[in-house]
Amino acid sequence: MMMPITAEMMFVVPELALLVLACLVLLCDVFSTSENKPLTYWLAQVSLVVVIVLVICFNPEERISVFHNHFILDPLSTVLKVTVCAASLVVFLFSYHYFKARGQLQGEYFVIGLFAVLGMLVMISAYSMLSVYLGLELMSLSLYALVAMNRESGTASEAAMKYFVLGALASGLLLYGISILYGISGTLVLPELAGYISSHTGSRIALTFGLVFVVVGIAFKLGAVPFHTWLPDVYEGSPTAVTLFLASAPKVAAFAMAVRLLVDGLQPLHVDWQGMLIILSVLSMAAGNIIAISQTNIKRMLAYSAIAHAGFLILGILPGLDAGAGATYAAALFYVISYVIMSLGAFGFIILSGSADHEADQLTDFKGFAEFNPWFAFIMLVFMFSLAGVPPFLGFWAKWFVIKEVIAIGHIWLAILAVIFSVVGAYYYLRIVKLMYFDQPDTMPAIVAGRQVRLMISFNGLAVLVLGFVPGELIRICTTVLMG
Amino acid sequence: MLEQSIFYIFAALLVVSAGLVISVRNPVHSALFLILSFFCSAAIWLILQAEFLAIALILVYVGAVMVLFLFVVMMLDINVSTLREGFSRFLPVGLLVALLMLVAMGLIVGTAHILPDTGSVAGQVESGIGNTRLLGRVLFTEYIYPFEVAGAILLVAIIAAISLTMRKPRARRTPKPGNQVNVKREARVRLVNMDSATGNTGEQQQDD
Numbered sequence: 036m037m038m039p040i041t042a043e044m045m046f047v048v049p050e051l052a053l054l055v056l057a058c059l060v061l062l063c064d065v066f067s068t069s070e071n072k073p074l075t076y077w078l079a080q081v082s083l084v085v086v087i088v089l090v091i092c093f094n095p096e097e098r099i100s101v102f103h104n105h106f107i108l109d110p111l112s113t114v115l116k117v118t119v120c121a122a123s124l125v126v127f128l129f130s131y132h133y134f135k136a137r138g139q140l141q142g143e144y145f146v147i148g149l150f151a152v153l154g155m156l157v158m159i160s161a162y163s164m165l166s167v168y169l170g171l172e173l174m175s176l177s178l179y180a181l182v183a184m185n186r187e188s189g190t191a192s193e194a195a196m197k198y199f200v201l202g203a204l205a206s207g208l209l210l211y212g213i214s215i216l217y218g219i220s221g222t223l224v225l226p227e228l229a230g231y232i233s234s235h236t237g238s239r240i241a242l243t244f245g246l247v248f249v250v251v252g253i254a255f256k257l258g259a260v261p262f263h264t265w266l267p268d269v270y271e272g273s274p275t276a277v278t279l280f281l282a283s284a285p286k287v288a289a290f291a292m293a294v295r296l297l298v299d300g301l302q303p304l305h306v307d308w309q310g311m312l313i314i315l316s317v318l319s320m321a322a323g324n325i326i327a328i329s330q331t332n333i334k335r336m337l338a339y340s341a342i343a344h345a346g347f348l349i350l351g352i353l354p355g356l357d358a359g360a361g362a363t364y365a366a367a368l369f370y371v372i373s374y375v376i377m378s379l380g381a382f383g384f385i386i387l388s389g390s391a392d393h394e395a396d397q398l399t400d401f402k403g404f405a406e407f408n409p410w411f412a413f414i415m416l417v418f419m420f421s422l423a424g425v426p427p428f429l430g431f432w433a434k435w436f437v438i439k440e441v442i443a444i445g446h447i448w449l450a451i452l453a454v455i456f457s458v459v460g461a462y463y464y465l466r467i468v469k470l471m472y473f474d475q476p477d478t479m480p481a482i483v484a485g486r487q488v489r490l491m492i493s494f495n496g497l498a499v500l501v502l503g504f505v506p507g508e509l510i511r512i513c514t515t516v517l518m519g
Numbered sequence: 520m521l522e523q524s525i526f527y528i529f530a531a532l533l534v535v536s537a538g539l540v541i542s543v544r545n546p547v548h549s550a551l552f553l554i555l556s557f558f559c560s561a562a563i564w565l566i567l568q569a570e571f572l573a574i575a576l577i578l579v580y581v582g583a584v585m586v587l588f589l590f591v592v593m594m595l596d597i598n599v600s601t602l603r604e605g606f607s608r609f610l611p612v613g614l615l616v617a618l619l620m621l622v623a624m625g626l627i628v629g630t631a632h633i634l635p636d637t638g639s640v641a642g643q644v645e646s647g648i649g650n651t652r653l654l655g656r657v658l659f660t661e662y663i664y665p666f667e668v669a670g671a672i673l674l675v676a677i678i679a680a681i682s683l684t685m686r687k688p689r690a691r692r693t694p695k696p697g698n699q700v701n702v703k704r705e706a707r708v709r710l711v712n713m714d715s716a717t718g719n720t721g722e723q724q725q726d727d
Contacts, residue, residue, distance in 0.1 A: 040663065047664070061678065093682060143682035150675045157668055169668040176672060180679035204561035244627045 043101040046108050049089040049116065050156050056082035056150035064142030064340050072142040076131045079145035083124045083152070090116045100162050104224040107162035113293050114368070115159045118491075122283040122375050125491060129386050130276035132488050136391045139274075148280065152175035155288035157456035162293055163223045164213045171209070171256070174288060175202050178281060183275045194272025201255070201265040209252025215245030224308050225300035232303040243307050249296055256289040257345045260318040270338035273388065275396070278334055279382040282341055283375045286348075290371045293352055294364060299503055305354045312349050316450060319346030324460035331348040334396050336463060337381055340422060343460055344374050350453060351437045353444060366440040369513040373421075373433035376502070378493040387411065387492050390483045401467060403476025411482065411489075412471045412497035421499045423464035424457050428503040436510065526566055533559035545590045554585050571651040 044051070060082060064075040087382055090113055098109040127145060134140040149492035154174030159165040179202065183195030217223055219241055220231040232242060255262040270278050323343030329334035353366025388404070388411070389395040405412035434457060441450045480490070502509060536556040540549045557580050565575040648656075658666050 040660075058674075075675045079667060096632040105662070141682060143678060147682070149676065150671065150678075153671060163665075165665045167661070169665050173668060174673045176675050178677065180675070180683060185685055186683070219657065244624075345667050417652065478545060 038101065046093065046095075046099060046101050047106060047160075048093055049086050050153065050160070053082065053086045053153050053156065056085065057146060057153065059144075060149060061146045061240065061294065063390060064146060065193040067142065071135055071140055072145075075142040075175055076127065079127055079149055080124060081151060083120050083127070084227075085121045086156075087124075087153075089119055090120070104226070105163045105166045106160050108160060108233070111168060111281050111294075112291075113369070114372075114512060114516050115287055116156055117156045118372050118375060119152060119287050120158070120285045122149065122287070122379060123280070125379050125383070125495070126276070126280045128487060128491055129279055129383050132485055133276040133386050136393075136483075141184060144184060145461070147177045147180050151280075152182070152284065154285055155291075158288045158295075161292075161453045162225055162299070163216065164225065164228070164296070164300070167295060168206075168213060169445065170288075171292065172206060174285060175206065178285065180271065181277050181280065184277075185274055188274070190272040191513050197265055197272075198269045203253050204256035205262070207247045208255075212245045212248025212250075215247060215248065219245065224265045225295060228300045229302050232301070234267045234298070239304070239307075240260055242304060246301060246304055246307055247311070249301070250308055250315075252294045252315045253289070253296065254315050256292065257286070258319075258342050259315040259345045259346065259349060260322040260342060260384065263319065263342045263345075265437065267335050267338040270341070271332055271335045275334065275382065275394065276384050279379065282337070282378045282382055284379075286341075286345075287371055287375060290348065290367065292351075293349075294367075297352065298364065302354075312353055312465075313449065316346045316349040316353075317449070319343060319349065320453060320456040321346075324463075325375050326457045327460065327463045330463070331398050332387060332396055333398055333401070333467070334382075336398070337378075338360060341378070343456065344370075344422075346456075347434065347453065348374070349435055350449065352440055353441065353446070353449075362439050363444060365510075365517050366436040369510055369515065370433040372509065372513070373429045373502075376495065377418055377421050377430055377499060380414070380492065380499060381422065383488075383492050383495060384387070384411070384415050384418065384452060387488055388482060390480060392457060393480060398467065398470060401470045401472040404471040406476060408482055411492065414492055415471060415489065416468050417468050417496045417499050419464040421503065423461040425461070427501075429499045429506065430503075432503065432506040432510070522566060526563060529559045529562045529566075533563070546597055547589065550585060550592055553588075554581050557581050557585070571649075571654055590627050651688055 053348060056078075060075055060078045063078055093108070094110065094113045095108045098107060100107045127148060128143060130148075134144065145226050149281050151174050154170050154172070154177060157166060157170030157173060159170075161170050179195055179199045182198055183192060185191045213223075216228060220235075222228055224438050226416060232239075235242075251262060258266040265288075270281065273281065297305075301308060323339045323341070323346060325338050326364045327343065328337035330339060348367055348370050352364050354363060385395060388400070395401070395402075401415075404415070416426070417428060421430035425436040434453075438450045438453055440515050441453065532701040533556050536552045536559065540556065543552065557576055561573040564570075566574065619628045658702050
């Protein structure tokens with residue numbers, strides 16, 4: 036198993052490339068003099084494309100772990116990394132036009148964004164508790180800075196402060212749990228931890244004690260109730276382009292963290308964490324869907340919707356009691372990828388309909404939208420129907436797949452609860468459709484967003500539509516990467 | 520026996536000074552007590568034969584971080600009374616939570632589930648390799664990947680700190696020597712045509 040370190044480097048080429056390219060983008064940004072930094076933006080986009088190509092080129096046939104088991108390369112990591120990079124590509128496109136229109140463009144946004152992506156890649160490929168934690172910190176630190184970057188805005192500073200303080204607390208709790216698990220088992224590597232736990236006979240109370248803190252850390256990063264309080268404030272306070280970032284790629288990384296820690300590392304304790312996840316998931320679906328109804332700010336409403344979706348996602352991670360664990364969280368994988376596509380569209384739509392002097396973040400801003408912009412109103416209708424889980428859109432298949440798996444492992448009542456809360460949630464998604472199509476407009480400023488933003492949002496909407504009609508290929512990818 | 524009594528002396532001092540950090544009124548004093556608690560933990564690390572960590576703690580934390588911290592505390596006029604607002608109001612809840620946590624942790628830690636097994640470290644120390652060399656060897660072989668990721672985190676911290684605090688050049692009131700040299704006579708000197716008979720200036724005549 037031992038390889039010389041230069042041979043092991045071969046497996047981290049995408050991460051190394053991203054690190055080098057991010058430093059290159061930083062240097063170009065420092066020396067570029069033009070006002071709108073087009074060079075920084077395009078270089079950042081090219082870096083992401085290069086990383087996607089490299090990740091696909093280095094797609095392994097089977098699980099390979101290198102660097103003394105701190106790093107793992109498996110088909111699952113390939114899928115997640117491509118999702119993260121592609122989502123960030125879309126986010127950068129929206130952000131560039133958003134900040135350019137408002138004259139707030141800073142080249143560092145893309146540099147720090149690239150480092151956040153690097154952190155997510157590290158989390159996705161982490162095979163020891165140490166790499167999970169370091170990847171998480173790299174990602175979170177970059178995201179705190181991105182939220183705070185607009186110094187003139189008071190709400191952004193407040194959001195950044197809340198995010199930072201609560202995020203640091205959650206990281207501390209996670210680290211505490213990790214240190215307890217390390218103290219008991221004497222190993223940081225996840226499979227060795229699993230091996231220790233299954234060979235360990237006797238009381239498991241100390242292991243469960245550590246597990247609780249790990250689950251809290253994961254729940255915080257996913258934004259599950261009761262660790263969700265930061266999420267609405269941060270989503271509302273951040274510039275919409277940053278909210279778009281927070282709502283997409285980091286969800287994939289948080290899912291990867293949950294799978295690595297709970298399934299790879301703490302699988303033998305699944306009897307204990309299963310109950311905790313069920314509580315988190317039911318609470319998230321209930322609180323998220325019910326509180327979202329009373330929101331008047333669309334960013335806040337989508338934040339509560341994100342909490343509800345986190346609950347659904349957690350349902351997908353629940354372990355099967357005797358069946359192979361692989362099939363069960365394929366549903367969660369499909370769910371997180373679908374959610375990222377829909378979330379990018381929904382927040383992208385807010386960017387599309389806003390302008391430099393008017394942030395379209397109130398629900399009333401969308402009154403009679405269809406009268407003036409029938410095409411984009413239709414695209415938003417697709418996103419809302421999809422998020423609500425109306426067939427035949429993508430979101431329906433995601434929910435259907437998760438509920439099918441939950442029934443397959445025997446939690447019928449959980450499936451019933453999930454369906455009930457989805458119906459509750461449909462109310463606030465459909466309210467936006469009602470506002471757009473059936474209400475009289477007060478004042479409707481024309482869409483001023485550029486051609487690229489319009490094309491991107493149309494493409495995103497069509498993707499949700501097409502994937503809704505032919506979800507088979509994506510489902511097949513999600514199930515096969517977990518079989519290997 | 521001697522080792523144990525030294526440990527208990529420093530451990531007691533550590534707990535007392537850590538308690539004083541959060542309870543004294545003067546922020547400068549609490550920063551100084553924090554330094555004392557760092558010294559005590561460095562001493563405990565020395566007992567564990569982790570001399571590199573002990574020295575690094577004193578050099579980095581006491582020598583650099585705490586000095587900066589003291590600078591900030593002394594330069595900013597922090598109003599202590601507003602910081603202490605709500606202390607007595609939240610005290611019962613805080614104490615209750617702390618007590619519950621203490622009992623829960625005491626039940627688990629006290630039942631010998633967590634073994635104080637440091638055999639592997641002690642064994643390597645006894646084999647004649649120093650602690651510093653041991654750490655370096657591990658960091659650059661077994662932990663090279665996490666070590667490099669930690670480096671990336673520090674890089675992000677630097678970039679983020681600069682981009683969050685640095686003002687744009689145009690916001691600074693600095694003179695531009697190039698413009699000063701290139702200035703034309705017309706920009707600074709205005710010739711005014713005075714009519715000595717009426718006492719009116721040329722400018723006013725033009726206005727009329």
